[in-house]
Amino acid sequence: MTVSDLTERELIKRIAERLQPPPGWLTVGIGDDAAVVEPERNRLEVLSVDAIVEGVHFDRRFTPPSAIGHRALAVNLSDLAAMGAAPRLALLSFVLPPALLRDDFDALVSGLAALALRHKLHVVGGNLTRSPGPLMIDVSVIGTAKRRQVLTRAGARPGDALYVTGSLGGAAAGLEILRQTTGAGKEAKHPAGSEAGAQGFERCANRYLYPEPRVRMGLALGRNRVASACMDLSDGLADGVRQIADASGVGIIVDANALPVDGDARAWFDAQGDDTLTKAITGGDDYELVFTSPPKGNGRLGAAIRGAGVPVTRIGICTKAHDLILRRSSEGPPKDEAIPSGYTHFR
């Protein structure tokens, strides 16, 4: 059975059944021309939209429907996290090929709903339309934050330290592993030789399929007012560093040796004969946060980190000079190189 065997109303009912009960502040919910909500008092609203498109952001040959739903929302929650905002509501816009299986539709919605529940986000409305081609999901989210707790990309100052949450490269390795194991990409040069290796590769795959947006960390950074600039790593660390530097008018030196490269990812990249460091700083989809913090705020930073329960690593420093430098200093004098450009043509 496919979605084309159902009416739009039946599909909407299947979505509503998988969501939390509507909150008290939702005055008019799913089923009218629009949703009506009461704004939260004394809060600013933080708004973001992101689309994921089959063939561009995911490959249905190795991305299960639940992961498609999870990722569609995760990319938006990550944007809210980067602003220090608490998730509040979402609008879903599904563009669905008529041949999509009903069970896959249900699994997709369930994957999205499970992540929404964990982050106390309510789906208040949406839109369903047919796709003549790829499956697309566009999610708009609104979060809330107090005025003084909003994080932007623009506040880094020379002397601020640069930090990153979690680890790098896991999702990029996971994508390669998924492509290889499903025959959708180049063959792996060294498949996992052991059970431990196989488990590591599976962890990478799950980093790609089910990224965990750093919502608690973003909130903790905002509440403790410890980050001078912050953004999420949807497009990789190199891009993130460049965006913060551009928006803040600073340069940044990244200490290559300090980068928290994911251990499983390192095993994979090493086995492929790839430069692990390059892969880890250019690979996207990790959805970690990169942020800067003034040297004086270390106590509050410690509190924020403990509150969020996510590892945080100091990886560099902001400078007056506007260069973006990757500094390798493992042996002998430090070797500086330019951080690869994030500017690419729209493609």
Add this chain to the structure above:
Amino acid sequence: MTVSDLTERELIKRIAERLQPPPGWLTVGIGDDAAVVEPERNRLEVLSVDAIVEGVHFDRRFTPPSAIGHRALAVNLSDLAAMGAAPRLALLSFVLPPALLRDDFDALVSGLAALALRHKLHVVGGNLTRSPGPLMIDVSVIGTAKRRQVLTRAGARPGDALYVTGSLGGAAAGLEILRQTTGAGKEAKHPAGSEAGAQGFERCANRYLYPEPRVRMGLALGRNRVASACMDLSDGLADGVRQIADASGVGIIVDANALPVDGDARAWFDAQGDDTLTKAITGGDDYELVFTSPPKGNGRLGAAIRGAGVPVTRIGICTKAHDLILRRSSEGPPKDEAIPSGYTHFR
């Protein structure tokens, strides 16, 4: 030159250049992970999202880029109008084929921006992504309304009169005319035989390409608290009547002879040998409002109509019985027939 010759940043700049200056309530605008806005005091927020997809909602062979941009926003403004809300802000999500011409991109954005300007709506953020297939535009809008002025589909009562704004069938005729004149559909049986006929057909085409959402009328109905139920006619009058009846728990009798069928559309449908009435009540894309009003509110209804400057026609009445009836009463005793079902499979 195509959009793939530009960077994402350059494309965003081209959008920003075509928009109004950012309003004071926009704390963080285009260029960060998310937009940050101050909510409007003492207002509810009305949220809607709608996608338009190439090959489903428009055909690029006869829909100029400016009309694509206009329609992408108009469908959302129409939803706000149906709720009695004042437009405030929008997020744009563009999914673009890399081969889209830069000039077409500019025209698309300009078409959208011109409509936004007229309705005092600010674009506060968005997302750009590549499409492996169709051009798609997903727009999320937020409007505001006082609590007691929100219009829903659910308040119609037996005895309430049914009204529709403007005229019906123009957009449906326009779509047929555009298909015919560009060779994208069946051949017209009787092309416009005169200059007056050709002008009429052009008016229909423009009704389809550049629909005028009834924002002022929706606001006037909300402010005068004269409509017991309201929705917009994106999917045609038959669908709208059914939705209001279902949501309100009433039946509706529509007086076929009272329907304000567009004169140019009538000329087209008559020439094609089609049943004009059926075309006018099932044809979509008119973006008129259909609403119900209690018999006692006629004075306030008059004030609302005068304020909005849009013709309004009384076309029926709500009943206790749950049937949906189209009553033809031109000669002899009235002939009743069931209003065609709006329930169709997702396709």
